[in-house]
Amino acid sequence: MPDLPSHASPYFSPQSPPDGEVEGEISLNSTAAPRSNPAESSEETHYESGQESSTENERGTATPALPGSFLSPAFTPPSTPGGTMNPASVLHQTQLSGLRHRVATTTKAPKLLDQLPSVECIVRARIPTTSGTEMFLHLYHNDIDNKEHLAIVFGNTIRSRSLDRVKPGETELDRMIRGAYVGKLHPGRISSWYDEKAEAAAAAAAASSQTTGEKGTTASAHPTQFAQAPLVRIHSECYTGETAWSARCDCGEQLDEAARLMSLPEEALPENLAHADAETLAANSPGGVIVYLRQEGRGIGLGEKLKAYNLQDLGSDTVEANLLLRHPADARSYGLATAILVDLGLGVDANPEGIRLLTNNPDKIRAVEGANREVVVKDRVSMVPLAWRTGGKKGINSTEVEGYLRTKIAKMGHMIK
Numbered sequence: 001m002p003d004l005p006s007h008a009s010p011y012f013s014p015q016s017p018p019d020g021e022v023e024g025e026i027s028l029n030s031t032a033a034p035r036s037n038p039a040e041s042s043e044e045t046h047y048e049s050g051q052e053s054s055t056e057n058e059r060g061t062a063t064p065a066l067p068g069s070f071l072s073p074a075f076t077p078p079s080t081p082g083g084t085m086n087p088a089s090v091l092h093q094t095q096l097s098g099l100r101h102r103v104a105t106t107t108k109a110p111k112l113l114d115q116l117p118s119v120e121c122i123v124r125a126r127i128p129t130t131s132g133t134e135m136f137l138h139l140y141h142n143d144i145d146n147k148e149h150l151a152i153v154f155g156n157t158i159r160s161r162s163l164d165r166v167k168p169g170e171t172e173l174d175r176m177i178r179g180a181y182v183g184k185l186h187p188g189r190i191s192s193w194y195d196e197k198a199e200a201a202a203a204a205a206a207a208s209s210q211t212t213g214e215k216g217t218t219a220s221a222h223p224t225q226f227a228q229a230p231l232v233r234i235h236s237e238c239y240t241g242e243t244a245w246s247a248r249c250d251c252g253e254q255l256d257e258a259a260r261l262m263s264l265p266e267e268a269l270p271e272n273l274a275h276a277d278a279e280t281l282a283a284n285s286p287g288g289v290i291v292y293l294r295q296e297g298r299g300i301g302l303g304e305k306l307k308a309y310n311l312q313d314l315g316s317d318t319v320e321a322n323l324l325l326r327h328p329a330d331a332r333s334y335g336l337a338t339a340i341l342v343d344l345g346l347g348v349d350a351n352p353e354g355i356r357l358l359t360n361n362p363d364k365i366r367a368v369e370g371a372n373r374e375v376v377v378k379d380r381v382s383m384v385p386l387a388w389r390t391g392g393k394k395g396i397n398s399t400e401v402e403g404y405l406r407t408k409i410a411k412m413g414h415m416i417k
C-alpha cells in the first residue's frame, strides 16, 4: 500500500486511473494537504487558468487547494439517484479536462422524454394555510419512481382528472376520503358529486341577484376556462432551504413567494406581479399550481447535497461541487411535472392558452413544455430575490446565497431580473 497522507481515509484505496495518460495528473502526490496559495492548487487540480471569478468564496479561482483524494470511489456514490450518467465517463472527463470543459459537457439541458410518464393523483385534501388562503394538496404516484410528488393547487377551478375518475366498486365515502369530491366536505355529507350546502348557497345568491348562474360545484370533464393563463411554479425539494432555515439558497423564499402570488386577489396580479402587496383573499384568488418534485439537491439527494456544501465551504461553487462529487451540475428532469400539469387540465388539450411559469431557469421552461409541447408556457414570470427587491431590508442576506445566485447566473444561465 502506498504511503498516504495523514488526512486520507484508511477506508479507501486509491483507484487506478482509467487512462495511463492521466496518471501523473491525479497521482497520489496531489493528495497532499491543501495549500494556501489558490494559484498553485488550481494548477494542481488542473483547472483551466483564467477561470472566471464566479466561485462562492470570491477567491477568483475554481475550488482552490482541493486534494485529489476525492477522486476516490469510496468517497462518492457510484451514480446519481435516478440519473443516467455513467460514473466512469464522468470520472474520465474530470481527470482529462479542465473545469470549463466539464461544465460545458455536464450542464446540458434536461432530457425530454418522448412519452410522458403516467401519473395518478392518489389523494387530495384541503389545507387551510397560515396566510388564510386555502389550498388543495394533491399527492401523486407515477410509473417511473416511487416518490410522492405533489401538486399544491390554489383556487377551486383546477381539478385532477385521474383523481375524479370513478374507480370500480368504490363508495361515495371512499371517493370523499380520497378527496374526489366537489365543493366542500362537511359533517353529514353523503354525495361526492353534489355539495348540497354549496348548491343551496349558490341558489340563494342566484335568486337574490336574479341571475341563473352556472352550477359550478359539479365535477366537469370539460376544459376549464381561466380568466388568464394560470400561474405555475415547478419547485424542486430543498429540505435545508424550506425546513431547516438555510441561508445558503433562496428555495424557501421562492416557495413562499409562489404561494403568495397564487393567493393574491386577481386584480392585483398583472403588471407589478412581484411587488403586489394586496391582501390575501381566498374567494377571488386566481389560483395556480405549485408542482413540488422530490428531486432534492437538484436531483442528487440530500446526503450528496450536504457533501456539496462541505465542498463549497472548501472553496467550490455549487456547480463545481456537484461535478467534483461526480454528479451532473443539474440532475433533474421535468417529465413528471409536465404529466401532472396535463392531469390537472393545464396541458394544451384542455388549456391551449398556456400557463405562466414562475422561474428564472431557461432550461426549465423548455423542459416543462415536454417533447411534444404537451404544455405551453405562454409567459415566464421571474422570481427576483426579496433581498434584491428591497435593497437588503427583507429576504435572505448571506455571503452564501450571494454566491449561490451568482453561480446560477454565471454558469447555469439563470435570468434573474
Ligand SMILES: Nc1nc2c(ncn2[C@@H]2O[C@H](COP(=O)(O)OP(=O)(O)OP(=O)(O)O)[C@@H](O)[C@H]2O)c(=O)[nH]1
Pocket: 234, 235, 236, 237, 238, 239, 248, 249, 251, 254, 295, 296, 297, 298, 299, 300, 305, 308, 309, 318, 322, 358, 359, 360, 361, 364, 383, 408, 414
Ligand atoms: N446540488 C445542490 N443543490 C442545491 C444547492 N442549493 C440548492 N439546491 C437545490 O436546488 C434545487 C432548486 O433549484 P435552483 O437551481 O435553486 O432553482 P431552479 O429550480 O433551477 O430555478 P428557479 O425556477 O428559478 O428557482 C433544490 O432541489 C435545492 O435542494 C446546492 O448548493 N447544491
